Amino acid sequence: MTQHLEELLAGWITHQRWFAGKGRAITELAVESATPLPLRGPAESFHQQVAGSCGATDAEVRHLIITVRQDGRTDRYQMLVGFRRELPHRLRHVQIGETPEGFAYDAAHDQEVTGVLLAAIAAGADVGPLRFRHMPGVEIDTSPRSLVLGAEQSNTSLVFGDAYICKLFRKIVPGVNPELEVVSALAERGAPNIARPYGWMEADVAGENTTLAFTQEFLATASDGWALALTSVRDLYGSLPGTPASDVGGDFAAEAHRLGAATARLHQEMAAAFPTATIDPHEVKRMVEGFRRRLDSAISEVPELGGHAAAAHAAFDRLAALDRPVTVQRVHGDYHLGQVMRTPSEWVVLDFEGEPGQPLNERRALDSPLRDVAGMLRSFDYAARHLLAGHPEAGTLAPRAAEWAERNRAAFIAGYSAGGGRIHGDDAVLLRALELSKAAYEVVYEARNRPNWLPIPLAAFQDEPAEPGPAG
Structure with missing residues (x-):
């Protein structure tokens, strides 16, 4: 399945706005890690939050980090890949292709499953190699559904209701992202001209603690x-x-x-x-x-x-x-x-x-x-x-x-x-x-x-x- 998915991704990724290697041939694409996200599970507090956020769905979702080699240079990208036996019309614009497990698609656009990100941050959960963390003392409502903002070029941001915005850093650079570093430090000082930070997702990439996503206050009335x-x-x-x-x-x-x-x-x-x-x-x-x-x-x-x-x-x-x-x-x-x-x-x-x-x-x-x-x-x-x-x-x-x-x-x-x-x-x-x-x-x-x-x-x-x- 992995080889077939890699072939599909190699043809699909070059058409994405956030892909930085446009105009250069891909010589190799490989899945570096694939972590199943728990859309269903035992009746524990984290899984209860996930169930409340995602509801009943037949989708399976994996968090992927892929490596793309072009002209001797290797870059990493992050994806949420969903699999469904039948792909709803609302998701056909993000279809990657058909696999033995069903239709693969970019699940960042699927509001029935993205609630797992918010629930995991709220719970401070560890999911395989992925670590979800929240700022001290914050309370996160995990009930809002997500909507993808359409204007971004290099990242993908999910807006949950009118409260939160979660930015997925599509191109992964090993290390702590400056946005998490700076906003957290400024929030600790009570700086007035920033949006309140809520939490983040991280994992070890190439031996370094690496920021994968960052969630902040969504300025709905701004x-x-x-x-x-x-x-x-x-x-x-x-x-x-x-x-x-x-x-x-x-x-x-x-x-x-x-x-x-x-x-x-x-x-x-x-x-x-x-x-x-x-x-x-x-x-x-x-x-x-x-x-x-x-x-x-x-x-x-x-x-x-x-x-x-x-x-x-x-x-x-x-x-x-x-x-x-x-x-x-x-x-x-x-x-x-x-x-x-x-x-x-x-x-x-x-x-x-x-x-x-x-x-x-x-x-x-x-x-x-x-x-x-x-x-x-x-x-x-x-x-x-x-x-x-x-x-x-x-x-x-x-x-x-x-x-x-x-x-x-x-x-x-x-x-x-x-x-x-x-x-x-x-x-x-x-x-x-x-x-x-x-x-x-x-x-x-x-x-x-x-x-x-x-x-x-x-x-x-x-x-x-x-x-x-x-x-x-």
């Missing part, structure tokens, strides 16, 4: 930061020509200011929860050399960027000339408007795992908090400009987009400063270099995936930002 920003941009585009962004009903600047202050508080909490350090001018110069290598690599792939290289090198030169140490600490690492939610009372920051494609040691590495600031500034530019791609009035609306971006960038920086963050003097030099290095990465991404968005990161090399200060 609004996504990207969606809020786009509402404001559309409001500006729909207003009368000549109307300043400050006079438009959907003005976002006050929220950008609050988000900046929340970001500063978050950085303060992270600095208190984890070690900090300083890097000397020699190490700053090494950082700059890394920026130059990224820029040169981007130019080799997207020659159009070469015409803007002088602006980047000038910014890098100014940073290399600084003769003072730079403070570094734990940071978010992948900070943008899609990573923040506005609740009725405050901004909440999500997804502390960093860039999923990077090694864990890099995601945990100390860095300047201004890297997060730079990421958010780039996100404001994207929010303002991406609607112009293919727009019939792009030429007329471009100045309005630039006005919106600059107003909200300034408001965010002002809020960050008001919240205790530091961006002045030499800090502005570092921020500019970080932003252009990020834009070089974006140029390559857009050239590969969304060529019509390429003008957005290219504009970063043409626009010289105003000095940091309060929003108008």
